[in-house]
Amino acid sequence: MLKRVLNILEYDKVVEQLSEHAASSLGLQLIKSLEPESRLEKVKEWQRETDEGATVLRLKGHFPFGGITDIRASLKRSKIGGMLGPKELINIAGTIRGTRIVKNFILDIVEEGTKLPLLSEIVSYMEPESQLERSIESCIDDSGHVMDSASETLRSVRSQMRSFDSRIKEKLENIIRSSGHLKKLSEAIVTIRNGRYVVPVKQEYRAAFGGIVHDQSASGATLFIEPQSVVDLSNKLNEAKAREKHEIEKILNKLSEQTAAAADSLLDHVERLAKLDFIFAKAKYAKQIKATRPKLNDKGDIYLKKARHPLIPADEVVPIDIILGDGYRAMIITGPNTGGKTVTLKTTGLLTLMAQSGLHIPCEEGSVINVYKEIFADIGDEQSIEQSLSTFSSHMTNIIDILSKVDHESLVLFDELGAGTDPQEGAALSVAILDDVFYKGASVVATTHYSELKAYAYEREGVINASVEFDVQSLRPTYKLLIGVPGRSNAFEISRKLGLPERIIEQAKSQIDTETNQIDQMIASLEQNRKQAEAANQEANQMKAEIEEQRNQLKNELEKFEREKRRLLNEAEAKAKEKIQKIKAEAENIINELRGYQQNPEKIKEHKLIDAKGRLEHALDALSEPEAKVNTTAKTNEERTSFSPGQKVKVLSFGQKGHIVEKLNPKEYLVQIGIMKMNIPASDLKAIKDEKETKPVVNVRTAKSATKTELDLRGERYEDAMIKVDRYLDQALLSGYHQVSIIHGKGTGALRKGVQNKLKNHPRVKSVRFGGAGEGGSGVTIAELK
Incomplete structure (x- = not known):
């Protein structure tokens, strides 16, 4: 594009705004050199890059670019054998660390399911030089100081330096604190001249101290003298400093050689980091001006x-x-x-x-x-x-x-x-x-x-x-x-x-000529027609949007209704099939059990016959009930839950028949079953016809007498008593009792213990306790049934 056109359209001002979003000088250089591209495929690629950057910012809100600097000059100098300074090496280590963070950041987003093909390709070739990073950080701290731990030689030399320095300061402190020297000093202080420790001595006392004069005041009245007593120590300190400098240069040269070996790889990483900084600057700018991808x-x-x-x-x-x-x-x-x-x-x-x-x-x-x-x-x-x-x-x-x-x-x-x-x-x-x-x-x-x-x-x-x-x-x-x-x-x-x-x-x-007037009139008419058309179009679009919204809402409601309908029908059908299969299996088992009793009548227990009969009747009734079907009319439901006094009914939960004594409220009735009267919910009742029922062709004996709410075992042998407890519990459960009493007396306690063990291990016994005051005390056990 012509430079003049870019200036006319103020393209440079957009570039300036974009520059504010660069995180480093790396991205800033690319932004400053940015120019429009005329190849369609290249422009599409650039737009996809910006779009991926915007996606990352939308998901994470930031991009971690801290610690990365332009290290290209240092890398190139290391390649030609130059020794890098501590600050340069620390910048290289920081850039390596930043490279690793950037790569992991992008790859983590990709692993979460977000597609970032262009950004992934950029970071996929970045293999951080972690060994070089560790080597630098083990020798140089964040402030650029070569640490004692960089080498054993450096540690030893610095230990000597601290010793010499301490001894020099100690001797000088003794001199300036000595009462004999106070009048000879201009000030009682220790200072440094030319890298050597000195004390300010008055001109007339020059001979009293000996040593070396390193400086004097402007007036000449004060001489800065290194006393003879510390000259040797100062010389040793300077020698140690020279060794320290040599050792530091040795360490820096070694690190520079390691950097040179990785320089080509690091230069490539820097170029990729610059590209990433540039991409995310574009994404941040897009967010700032609320821009979209065209x-x-x-x-x-x-x-x-x-x-x-x-x-x-x-x-x-x-x-x-x-x-x-x-x-x-x-x-x-x-x-x-x-x-x-x-x-x-x-x-x-x-x-x-x-x-x-x-x-x-x-x-x-x-x-x-x-x-x-x-x-x-x-x-x-x-x-x-x-x-x-x-x-x-x-x-x-x-x-x-x-x-x-x-x-x-x-x-x-x-x-x-x-x-x-x-x-x-x-x-x-x-x-x-x-x-x-x-x-x-x-x-x-x-x-x-x-x-x-x-x-x-x-x-x-x-x-x-x-x-x-x-x-x-x-x-x-x-x-x-x-x-x-x-x-x-x-x-x-x-x-x-x-x-x-x-x-x-x-x-x-x-x-004005007639033609011009006609043109103006035509334009005015067009403007008026346009405004009317825009108003009508806006109203039509609004009505269309409302109708579309209502249509979608009705469509969604209909789909929701159809889904719910199919779900309920499928669920009802599945439950019905499951219930029928279960009832058929149960009825088959009961009939086989009863047929077995016919073949061995001498082994029949009365309570087992009662239990089998009740279960068979309940199973046969359940098979004939339309419970597996979905109730379709309100009339059927009303007929099932409305009964009259004297009407014969069946209690569904017990499988027992009885008749209505009294209507307690619209949802509950007093029902007599045998000698018992119970409050039963209307939903648990079913009307039955007042005629003799067809019974299964199975020869069974029924209970000869009504079951009482207590069982007296006093005087019974232990084995007979346990059999009677079993039989009594079955009868009590069939009769619908919630609580029964077992009278066993106090005696030796063997019968009482056996009864309580039997009750505690019975699956239909909820709890067991001794009788209270007026209930027989420890001679009676009260059992609450489930």
Whole structure:
């Protein structure tokens, strides 16, 4: 792209805003060198990179780029044998650590299920030099100081240095604290001159100290003397410092050699880190300006939905729709000055440049951008003072240059085409220029004041009119772009609003030819029709949205109803099949059991016959009941839960028959079963016909007498008593008792213990206790049944 066009469209200001989001100098360098790309596939790749960066920010909210610096100069110096300083080595270790963190960060997101193919490819080749990182960190601390632990020699030398330093300070402290020396010193302090410890001695006492003079005061009255008593120690300290320096250089050289061995790999990592910093800077910028990823093409289609100029403050910018393609490649925008024509032109050009640079653009989702080989622009007053060219000459020079380069892969932006000369000649030139550019196949957006160009779109296929809206009532532009409608100057309406006499306005109108009046009337009619159509379209869209929402809601409700219906039917069918199979199996087992009793009548126990009979009747009744079916009418349910006194019923939970004694409330009845009266819920009752029941052809004996709520075992042998307890419990359970009493007496306690063990191990006994006061005490055991 031409540098001049980038400046006109203020591309450099977008790059400057983007630069603020770079995390390091690595990404900043790439941003500063950013230019639009003209190859469609490359632009698509850049857009995907930015999109993946935006996905990461949306999921994690940040990108860990801390500790990474530009170490390329240090790496290159290590490759030619240079010794790196401690700070340089620490920066290298920090960058290696940052590389590892960045790679793990991206791969962790991928492992969680997010697809990041481009970012994954970038980090997949980054293998952090962990051994070099450990070597550096074991020798140099975060402040860049070579640690004692870097080598045993360094540790020993520094130990000697601390010893010498301590002894020197001790001797000097003794000197300045000595009462005999106080009057000889200018001050009782120890200081350093030329790297040696000295004391300030008065000139006249120079001989009293001996040693070496390293400095003197400006007046010469004070000499800074290193006393003879510490000279030898100072010499040894300096020798130790020299050894320390040599050892440090040895350590740094070794680390530099290790760095040189890994330099090529590290240089590659730095380039990849720079690319990542650049990508995430673009993603952060997109988030800041609320930008979206555009769809890209090379067929000349542009559709910017609610486009916003990124350099206009968010609270001031007016979103506009810009459309090129769909049957036309040229747009002629007309309208008053300060109405937003130039902003529309710049928005189109700048957003195209941004998209071709891999940046997301401030538009709504679904916006479309064409990728152009070149973008040309003639915008603003570019009069050249040096060349003494007029405004018209300056623009025409620029247009001539554009016409010599434009082709079918170009976007051309003309602002106030033909302005600055005679209106009639300017309009004719504008038409000719537009024709030349249009027939070369370029996409064109042009702004103009000339009325002749308003008819241009109606005469040529592939060209459309547009205008910027102006509110005559408020005398202010709305900055809205109206596609398909040419603009009016509104000069007469504005003048009338401002108070210009009507006679002058009418006289001015009479000076305009009939054709121009007809065009203005046609435009006014088009504007009115457009507003009516927009209002009707908005109302229709609102009604359509409401109907669509209701339709979707009804559709969802119907689908939900059908799913629930199928679920309930399937569930009822499954339960019915399961219950029938279970009842059939139970009935079969009972019949086989009863047939076995017929073959061995001498072994039959009465309570077992009663239990088998009850279970068989319950199973046969359950088979005949329509419980496996779904109740379909309210009448059936009502008949089942409404009974009259004296009516014969069956208690479903017990499998026993009885009759209604009294209706206690709509949901509960008093029912007599044998000699017992019980409160039974209506839902647990079923009406039965008042006639003799058909019984299974099985010879069984029933209980000969009603079961009591207590069993007396006093005087019984232990074995007989246990048999009686078993039989009694079965009868009590069949009778529906919740609590029974076993009388065993106190005696030796053997019978009492046996009864309690029997009861505690019975599956239908809930709890066991001794009788209380008035219940027989420890001679009676009370059992609560389940």
